[in-house]
Amino acid sequence: MAPPTGARFAGKSRGSQAQWEETQRRTYTKWVNLYLSKRKPPIKLTDIVDDFKNGPEQMAKLLEILCGCRIDTESGRLSGQRSTSRIHQINIVQNALEALKQARPDINMVGINPSDIVDGKTSVVLGLIWRMVLNFQVQF
Numbered sequence: 001m002a003p004p005t006g007a008r009f010a011g012k013s014r015g016s017q018a019q020w021e022e023t024q025r026r027t028y029t030k031w032v033n034l035y036l037s038k039r040k041p042p043i044k045l046t047d048i049v050d051d052f053k054n055g056p057e058q059m060a061k062l063l064e065i066l067c068g069c070r071i072d073t074e075s076g077r078l079s080g081q082r083s084t085s086r087i088h089q090i091n092i093v094q095n096a097l098e099a100l101k102q103a104r105p106d107i108n109m110v111g112i113n114p115s116d117i118v119d120g121k122t123s124v125v126l127g128l129i130w131r132m133v134l135n136f137q138v139q140f
Helices: 014-036 048-054 056-067 086-103 114-118 122-136
Strands: none
Touching: 014 048, 014 056, 014 122, 048 056, 048 114, 048 122, 056 086, 056 114, 056 122, 086 114, 114 122
């Protein structure tokens, strides 16, 4: 039950793949916003790929809700300061992914690299969200 990948679009036009990606981005952004709306104050993202790239704290906040734990987003910077350092952004994503692995040890994290999230690689972000959907939403 995996989402279509680029390989499945090998025979299709680039337009079809771009349309599929855009649909997935919108759908997954809505799913993420459903959980982030439970925060006080609620958070609303406009695009998961761009929002996770520009503010990895958003990904950490989502996983805090899903995993029920606190994720360190502060180490290495002054309190209240936005994470602008690439190293700090990667550290936040790494902490979030470690929390996810602890909460769901069976989750397949192959191919998920913190730097790919910070770089805004669409296929990696969509794959990560899909795995979250399978592990936190879909009950077999």
